[in-house]
């Protein structure tokens with residue numbers, strides 16, 4: 001069957017189950033993710049949000065004793081099934097973590113890291129990629145005069161934008177963000193949220209957030225997880241104004257979680 005919706009999907013997750021040893025952490029997840037949309041993942045602590053997002057670039061494989069069944073189709077290829085090139089996958093599916101984690105290197109070298117891993121060595125080409133990525137995250141004006149200074153000297157919000165630039169420098173299709181603003185002050189948070197809205201013109205973004213206002217501000221779709229199950233996935237406006245499942249309603253109205 002070929003339908004227009006299929007071509008809009010960058011990920012199509014089908015019947016995904018995941019176990020940490022005996023612990024069944026993701027249960028029968030069916031989850032399409034559309035291109036150039038922001039999808040927010042919400043749910044109470046321990047419901048499986050981080051686990052789920054880490055399956056999308058197989059960062060989860062770094063955790064011992066993880067077992068998965070089902071399919072994670074990325075651009076119509078099941079990354080669980082095939083001999084997948086992890087370096088290539090992670091080039092296409094970049095990730096940003098809760099706390100900006102720049103390498104103890106210069107600002108320039110942090111952003112150039114990914115392209116260098118992928119074999120780009122010409123200074124002119126690297127310069128172009130670094131400048132473009134720093135401009136994309138609106139950091140260029142703040143750092144252009146100190147590109148050789150240590151990245152760890154930047155503020156928390158700047159470090160997080162630098163890490164987003166580092167992820168963008170390899171020109172990914174998808175950007176995964178695991179609670180990217182939870183360690184930031186309100187102004188830096190706002191800047192990252194504005195950035196997300198700009199980046200979605202070019203990238204598909206999946207963001208885990210504890211902050212429901214944030215989910216409603218930045219996302220097109222919202223997925224509510226509970227105890228390893230995907231309870232509801234819908235447009236963000238529907239999830240927050242007219243959820244179909246009483247458990248979603250209970251969570252967004254603060255009755256639990």
Ligand SMILES: Nc1ncnc2c1ncn2[C@@H]1O[C@H](COP(=O)(O)OP(=O)(O)OP(=O)(O)O)[C@@H](O)[C@H]1O
Pocket residue numbers: 020023025043044045046047048049050051052063
């Ligand atoms: N490395 C691991 N080994 C064993 N169990 C794990 C591991 N990582 C997570 N879990 C368990 O899997 C479940 C889902 O955890 P996960 O971190 O995905 O939840 P979360 O929704 O992201 O939580 P939080 O909002 O607190 O970050 C939890 O019960 C957790 O204890």
